[in-house]
Amino acid sequence: MARFDGRTVLVTGATGGIGAATVRRLIAEGAEVIATGRSADGLAALAEETGAQTLAFDLGSEDEIRDAVGGLSLWGVVNCAGFGGEIATPQDTDIDVFDKVINVNARGSLLVIKHVAPAMITAGGGSIVNVSSQASLVALPGHISYGSSKAALDNITRVSALELGPHNIRVNSVNPTVVMTEMSAFYWGRPEIAEPFLSQMPLRRWATEDEIAAPIVFLLSDDAAMITGVSLPIDGGYCCR
Template sequence: MFDFAQRTILVTGASGGIGAATVRLLRRHGADVLASGSTAEGVAELVAETGARPLPFDLTTEASVRDALQDVPLWGVVNCAGFGGEISSPTDFDLDVFDRVITVNARGALLVTKYAARTMIAAGNGGAIVNVSSQAALVALSGHISYAASKAALDSMTRVSALELGPHGIRVNSVNPTVVMTPMSAFYWGRPEIQEPFLSQMPLGRYATEEEIAAPIAFLLSDAASMITGVTLPVDGGYTAR
């Protein structure tokens, strides 16, 4: 189903669980993958394992994103870099944490889209962008005021980008995963008092794996999804269907 031969795809957040799983899957299907993290050291092991090419940059700084991407011929992008922030309510959130969550999850993805899309348009070959959002953008989750705001912004940027870039043959979609038990999420979702009531409300009754998120990302990048753009795809075991 997936054939990414002759296609260069950037994956941000490649040092994380979902990002690394996505790099592995895309490489298995022939993609020329640029694995991005904040440092080359952070993706060195993945690069050695998969044959992906490292492309480190600081997505919180526009100059760093611009310098890294302005001359790179891309066919696809996966905006997977993310920051979980804190567990807090609207009455006790930390503004500095909120600002960083927005900076990484929303602003960073928008900067990558800005410069990647320019090279994609210039190449004239179309392409695809997939933003890794969250179920937190679709339903209210206690304690997730900052994270939910950042991912809801990302979903809105997905829709607007799909509208603006569609005439250039560039599709833009989001995947909205449920909890994946990565180190970023385990500190909260691994607690029995949180995990048990949450999973009891999910039809499939379990957390997702990194590979179960990577597969829909690859699908949305692929020609099998050639008529799909502007969607937010829950990958959540049915949680948001309640």
């Protein structure tokens, strides 16, 4: 029997690299997946490839989130949608960009949790995984907006784990290092940025999407039944330096 037979999992940000890899792994392990994302074409292609269902809503609108997910019968949720924002120092940051990053990465994930939780409580439990970042655990140059949003998400994880634990709902975060996606390549792909960063990482390489998806699926599964409230670094040892 596959680990997720008979279980439905919602994945936001499913058209991104990590989100799509997570959808594929969940489908392979028997889950019914509801995939959401900003790209209608990307969702259609992912649905055709994997058999996932699709759902559209605006993460910036509580009304749309409530209407879309409030009535769903879900066992699991992966909050994978994210916005990178800008590379800027605190003194140079564009506060409108800061607000948008917080709006998507922290507020949007909280609203999803808010509106899926009642049905999950009624159903008797489940598991939520928030895709955070290494940038919430260590100070990275230029990451004032993104790092702050992910630090907020880690706190949302801990408090949600505390509040939802008595209802048999586990809530965890994964905190990946850089995956060389389109969103990250514009900055991390520069040799003058990449080489000093990788020189401080014990494993000396970027993560792959599958290397992030695998721990997400583990934390969703019953194999992690006693794990809740953690922020799991997937960073090639960067945080231990």
